[in-house]
Amino acid sequence: MIIQLNIDKNTDGDERLQSYLNTIIKDELSNFSDNITRIEVHLSDENSLKNEEHDNRCMLEARLENRQSITVTSNANTVETAVNDALKKLKVSLDTIEWRLKNIEINLAITTKAMISFLFGMKSEPIKI
Template structure:
């Protein structure tokens, strides 16, 4: 499973942060790893340098083998919380998606 990080100009996407969250994402999506080809993480600050409540955004897009991509977005007051929240949402969406596919 390939994980790619994309940041806007207001978010510093250092290698340590990417490594840490790649491990978290890999662990969270472990049971789906044979069905996922790529995970794209898009990070941004919607208010740029101004302060705002829940202005950090994380969009996670998962490319599934042989299926259309799926995506979730989460807003929080820190990048870390935004990534964790989006990861949790995606894990739930993946579970639901694959349970529906099994039912058919």
């Protein structure tokens, strides 16, 4: 899993922040690392001249193997909070996709076994899931 950081000129993208981002992203998305080819992180300060609430924005784009990419965004008072919130959203999206794919596989297995049983008159045993 490649992590690509894109930090605008108004956000302090020092070595500490880059190290933090690499560590937290790898840790939080370790369960999905086999399916993710690249994570793009876009950090920006939307109102750099003003000190307003929720002006730090994090956009995460997960490029998945053989699937469409997933993009989530979060705005917060700090960059760290925006990143953490965006990671939570991304994990929920990835969990949902994984759940749907497993359900498709289960339904396909049940349908296939039922079809074979019907066509060849074989008694089928219950499918253990």
